[in-house]
Amino acid sequence: MESRQPSQFPPGMPLEKALSRAMERISASGVQYPDGWFDRLVRKYSRTGIAYPFALIMAGTPRLAGHFAYARALQQEGLFLDYGCGCGDSVRALIRAGVSRDRIRAYDPDPSVVGLGFDLYRDRAETCGLFTVSRQFPFRTREFGCVFSTLVLPCLGDDREFWEYLGNARAALRPGGIFFGTTMGHYLPVESRHPQSRLERVMTAARFAECLAQAGFTRVEIVGEPVVRTFPASLVRAGAAVPVVRNALRQVFARFPGINNCNLFVIHFCAVKEAAPEDAGSWSGITGQP
Numbered sequence: 001m002e003s004r005q006p007s008q009f010p011p012g013m014p015l016e017k018a019l020s021r022a023m024e025r026i027s028a029s030g031v032q033y034p035d036g037w038f039d040r041l042v043r044k045y046s047r048t049g050i051a052y053p054f055a056l057i058m059a060g061t062p063r064l065a066g067h068f069a070y071a072r073a074l075q076q077e078g079l080f081l082d083y084g085c086g087c088g089d090s091v092r093a094l095i096r097a098g099v100s101r102d103r104i105r106a107y108d109p110d111p112s113v114v115g116l117g118f119d120l121y122r123d124r125a126e127t128c129g130l131f132t133v134s135r136q137f138p139f140r141t142r143e144f145g146c147v148f149s150t151l152v153l154p155c156l157g158d159d160r161e162f163w164e165y166l167g168n169a170r171a172a173l174r175p176g177g178i179f180f181g182t183t184m185g186h187y188l189p190v191e192s193r194h195p196q197s198r199l200e201r202v203m204t205a206a207r208f209a210e211c212l213a214q215a216g217f218t219r220v221e222i223v224g225e226p227v228v229r230t231f232p233a234s235l236v237r238a239g240a241a242v243p244v245v246r247n248a249l250r251q252v253f254a255r256f257p258g259i260n261n262c263n264l265f266v267i268h269f270c271a272v273k274e275a276a277p278e279d280a281g282s283w284s285g286i287t288g289q290p
């Protein structure tokens with residue numbers, strides 16, 4: 001299985017800086033690096049490049065536990081799936097939170113980003129069994145109680161991939177299971193944006209809620225958050241998560257005319273695959289955006 005072509009790191013956040021910050025955050029969670037590990041990874045990834053620099057820039061920042069649906073997710077029966085897991089931060093966060101490894105699965109189509117996670121967490125032997133890498137989505141079992149997914153949507157290439165992604169998430173869930181996660185939103189509808197900055201998969205909260213409903217989810221909840229307030233202040237102080245996100249986003253989106261921190265926001269979402277037709281209710285609640 002081939003990796004996506006390497007992407008450029010944003011200006012001001014070269015590989016070395018992103019890597020050293022990620023290693024600093026991850027070592028704070030107890031991972032130890034042997035001497036020379038940083039240099040070794042710099043050499044390796046300077047040679048191969050990194051397909052999703054943002055996955056490295058974000059590696060080790062807390063994302064899952066701050067989600068409004070996290071507590072609900074922990075109460076679900078069945079397996080957890082991290083859909084588009086990247087380096088697998090959320091998988092390791094679940095393990096640290098005490099969720100049994102037997103209940104955790106992670107999927108990503110790109111082997112290089114999963115491999116980067118093993119290099120950062122140095123746990124290939126213990127965790128590789130939790131990860132599946134394949135071009136095709138491998139789960140159709142309806143055995144997942146939760147499917148969660150962070151920052152995958154903006155990376156999807158086109159509408160076909162987008163609808164397939166939502167359809168897969170729904171198909172993999174058992175009835176009553178929840179799909180939750182985080183993506184980027186834009187305050188303006190696609191049609192009102194600069195022609196070179198359409199970023200179709202970065203949509204308004206209302207449009208995203210509609211898409212979730214169209215894909216067969218109900219009880220759609222969306223909490224929008226300005227980019228600058230992505231994580232609680234305590235976590236910001238501990239891990240400097242917000243400056244990382246804010247600066248990285250500013251740099252990543254700077255190449256799109258008219259896209260900036262003022263019109264982008266973070267979408268936290270949760271939706272349910274209904275247990276039975278009589279439960280179906282198509283309410284949706286959107287909070288936290290003008």
Ligand SMILES: C[S@@+](CC[C@H](N)C(=O)[O-])C[C@H]1O[C@@H](n2cnc3c(N)ncnc32)[C@H](O)[C@@H]1O
Binds near residue numbers: 052054087108110161
């Ligand atoms: C920015 S990274 C985010 C990774 C991880 N979820 C996180 O929050 O750190 C985007 C991820 O989406 C994955 N991805 C791209 N296309 C995908 C698809 N069609 N289905 C699932 N994942 C996909 C990429 O391989 C990459 O790991």
